[in-house]
Ligand SMILES: Nc1ncnc2c1ncn2[C@@H]1O[C@H](COP(=O)(O)OP(=O)(O)OP(=O)(O)O)[C@@H](O)[C@H]1O
């Protein structure tokens with residue numbers, strides 16, 4: 001704008017609707033007050049709507065949070081980010097709860113000086129359950145109150161479920177690794193729980209093709225906690241090698257692969273519109 | 277032309293049959309579903325909207341079979357569904373919510389998506405509430421937002437489960453205008469407990485009862501069932517006939533003519549009540 005009036009180039013851009021929203025607002029304000037500039041712009045309804053839409057969209061464009069920016073940097077397209085960002089489990093409340101549980105487990109490992117192995121075991125045992133909870137709250141009832149609308153859109157079905165599940169499991173695992181690295185003790189602690197976590201997450205998805213998702217998560221999470229709890233009670237300090245040793249890890253890997261196969265074969269059942 | 281054919285549709289929840297071998301053929305225009313609580317209206321609309329798979333029977337919707345995955349996805353591109361309890365995310369603004377569902381409906385191009393969001397906001401008269409969070413909207417506004425979600429993408433089949441709950445009279449007028457406009461070229465199925473809505477905008481009415489269609493015809497035909505069965509009288513009936521006392525102190529009675537009965541103008545509600553009153557004993561006997 002030159003002096004008190006809108007210059008011609010700007011006015012031409014305004015006319016074409018190619019002006020950035022912030023400047024459209026400024027020009028609008030000026031035009032409201034200035035009859036001589038107003039005479040220079042054609043009052044064309046298409047133009048008017050065009051400009052109005054630009055302003056409207058700029059005002060309403062959903063805010064992009066840190067997660068949004070991070071995913072964009074990874075090269076994901078905008079619309080896919082929108083879908084992931086709306087995943088129920090990715091709310092601050094969920095992230096906060098997960099972080100708190102992990103922090104408490106790490107604190108317990110430092111404070112519980114008595115049997116160091118048992119204190120460390122708390123985190124190793126709890127960490128694989130967190131991705132399961134994440135999967136259970138990633139989609140569908142009851143975590144997603146809008147599931148009825150989501151389920152009837154063309155995006156619904158196995159692909160959306162797997163995208164959401166993968167995202168939340170990744171987030172939960174990253175948080176778990178950070179916590180496990182902080183543990184006092186040998187370095188393998190940081191990774192010892194990964195295969196059980198993988199098994200329980202994929203297993204939950206696979207089992208959810210048979211029973212409801214929250215029930216599937218409850219069954220597998222419960223079996224894990226009960227099994228490990230029993231091992232710790234019976235074998236005390238030697239329970240860690242038993243639960244996280246080489247033989248056990250091979251078992252988890254094999255079971256996880258089986259779960260992947262089951263999930264692949266039955267993935268269509270992840271769609272609520274599918275006959276059971 | 278039939279856009280929806282329903283053939284022997286059945287769905288049970290445990291021992292309760294929510295749908296009990298339902299047969300129906302529906303065409304373009306607006307069809308209203310009436311029926312008592314638990315009649316199976318929501319279950320039917322959920323099956324038609326591909327949110328639920330029936331236990332038995334066949335569906336053909338817009339020429340597609342929702343039991344086949346590829347056809348189900350294609351069908352989802354062409355339907356708009358407003359559930360009875362839409363459960364809209366409270367922390368989203370109206371605009372964000374529409375934008376999100378538009379993405380689910382495959383409007384991936386940003387410019388087209390935003391234009392469509394603006395269009396539906398305008399349709400339901402919520403443009404000036406676009407930046408309001410869902411939890412700060414009134415109940416009726418939330419209902420209108422739910423309707424806007426269903427309208428995204430101009431679906432050929434619109435399925436609305438109790439769309440007029442909690443909407444004020446002025447907005448109800450706008451709603452009727454909108455639905456009848458959509459109904460001129462598309463298929464609209466709506467369930468409701470408001471017989472006035474059905475009388476005002478449905479070409480066709482289906483009364484559901486215990487998982488079946490107890491009536492299927494025009495609103496006029498349903499009203500006609502009450503011809504010569506609605507009376508104004510100074511005395512209350514003794515039997516089980518439905519009746520109430522109106523503002524003039526007269527008893528409005530349905531059924532056989534009372535001794536001092538004067539005929540009254542029947543309404544759609546009378547036809548509905550008489551229909552269900554008659555089928556009620558059969559339900560008890562089962
Ligand atoms: N998820 C469910 N689990 C168990 N039973 C259900 C479920 N949904 C519906 N039902 C049962 O199925 C029957 C039909 O319910 P439906 O919701 O279809 O009725 P409706 O006609 O929509 O009723 P309303 O007018 O109250 O909305 C009822 O007996 C109900 O209890």
Ligand SMILES: [Mg+2]
Nearest residue numbers: 317318319360
């Ligand atoms: Mg219902």
Ligand SMILES: [Zn+2]
Nearest residue numbers: 005006034037
């Ligand atoms: Zn000027």
